[in-house]
Amino acid sequence: MAASETSRYLARSLPRALVPSSRAPAFCWRRNASDQASTRSPSADLNELESTTLSTPLSEDTVKSFSPLERARARKTQLPRSRYQFRSPKYDRGPLHPHRPPPPSDPSSRVFVPGPFSLPRVAQTWQSTVAPDLLTLLYVHNPPGFKPPPKAPRLRSWDDSSPYHKNRSLRGPRGGDVLRLLRKPITFNNIPKIERITLHSYVKQAATNDSSWLHVAGMALQAVSNVKVETFKSKTSVAQWHIAPGRDTVAAKAELRGENMLHFFGKLVDVVMPRLKDWQGVKGSSGDSSGNITFGLEPEEMALFPEIEVNYDMYPPKMIPGCHITIHTSANTDKDARLLLSAMGVPFYGKLVN
Numbered sequence: 001m002a003a004s005e006t007s008r009y010l011a012r013s014l015p016r017a018l019v020p021s022s023r024a025p026a027f028c029w030r031r032n033a034s035d036q037a038s039t040r041s042p043s044a045d046l047n048e049l050e051s052t053t054l055s056t057p058l059s060e061d062t063v064k065s066f067s068p069l070e071r072a073r074a075r076k077t078q079l080p081r082s083r084y085q086f087r088s089p090k091y092d093r094g095p096l097h098p099h100r101p102p103p104p105s106d107p108s109s110r111v112f113v114p115g116p117f118s119l120p121r122v123a124q125t126w127q128s129t130v131a132p133d134l135l136t137l138l139y140v141h142n143p144p145g146f147k148p149p150p151k152a153p154r155l156r157s158w159d160d161s162s163p164y165h166k167n168r169s170l171r172g173p174r175g176g177d178v179l180r181l182l183r184k185p186i187t188f189n190n191i192p193k194i195e196r197i198t199l200h201s202y203v204k205q206a207a208t209n210d211s212s213w214l215h216v217a218g219m220a221l222q223a224v225s226n227v228k229v230e231t232f233k234s235k236t237s238v239a240q241w242h243i244a245p246g247r248d249t250v251a252a253k254a255e256l257r258g259e260n261m262l263h264f265f266g267k268l269v270d271v272v273m274p275r276l277k278d279w280q281g282v283k284g285s286s287g288d289s290s291g292n293i294t295f296g297l298e299p300e301e302m303a304l305f306p307e308i309e310v311n312y313d314m315y316p317p318k319m320i321p322g323c324h325i326t327i328h329t330s331a332n333t334d335k336d337a338r339l340l341l342s343a344m345g346v347p348f349y350g351k352l353v354n
Helices: 002-013 042-054 060-065 068-074 121-137 212-225 258-275 306-310 334-344
Strands: 194-202 230-233 249-256 292-297 323-329
Touching: 121 258, 121 334, 194 212, 194 258, 212 249, 212 258, 212 306, 249 258, 292 334, 323 334
Parallel strands: none
Antiparallel strands: 194 249, 194 323, 230 249, 292 323
C-alpha cells in the first residue's frame, strides 16, 4: 500500500515526463521536432552526405549487371497496375451509368486497335482519283443569291364541298403512296462509295446429294472473302430439286466490310475480271434502283481467284460453286452507282436502265 500511495503522490506532484512508466520501454519510430538549434553547419552535413554517397565507387561487375530490360524479361508475373491508372469498364451498362467504356478509337479502350497505318490500294484510288472526279462531274453550281423554286405541296387539301371534309387529314398523292427515291445533289460529304459487298451461293446439290457440297462452297467463299460464312435453309420449295422450305440447308453467304471488302474488290477487278473469256461486262440493267449492283460468277470463273487457284487440288472441281456478288454503294440511284463502279474498273455493257 505504501508503494502505491507514493507513486500516486509522485504522479500528482512531478511533471509527466519524470513519472516512471509501468510499461517496458520500446523503441519509438516517431520523429519529434527539436526546439534546440543545430550546432552543426549545413555545409558540414552536405559534405558528409556527399562523402558517403559519392566516395564509394561501384565495381564494374555491379554496373554491368544492372540491366532493367533483362530484369523485366526475367519477371514471371506482371507488375500490378497503378491505382491512378484509368481502368476501362468491361461492360457498357447504358447511357445513364456514370462509368461507361470509351469509344473503340480511344487508346484507353479495351478493344482499341492502332491503325490503319496504310490504306489499301482501292481506298487510296478512291480518295486520290475517283472521289475528286465524281465531285467534279456531278457538281451543280448555284450562284450567289440563288433561291430554289418552291416545291408543290405533296399532300392535297380538301375543297370543303362536303361536311365530311371538315377536320379531315390531307390526302395522299394520286397514283399510290409509294414514292421513288429522290436523288440528293452530290457534295463533298456524300460522294458515292462502296459500303459493303455480299457474296451468296445457292447449292442445290446439298439437298439432293449430301452436305459435302455445302461444305466445299463454304470453304471456297471463306477462302475468297476472308470472312466467316453463314448458312441458310431454303424458304421456298422446289419440287424438281426435292427442296422443302425450312428443311434443307442450301445456301451460304459472306458479308464483307472494311479492309476485307476493299481487298476482295481489288482482286475481283484486277485479277478475275481481266481473265474472263468472252465476257462483255456487267449488264446495264442490273440494279435495284437504290444504288446496289448485282452480277454473278460461274464455277469456272470462281476458280480464277488466287486463293482457290493456288490450292486448286484441295477443292473437288465439280463442287466449286458459283456465286452472286452484290455491291452495296451509298448512291441513291443506279446511275450514280454505275458511274462509281465504272471509275473503279468494273465494265458495263448493253442498255443502261436508270
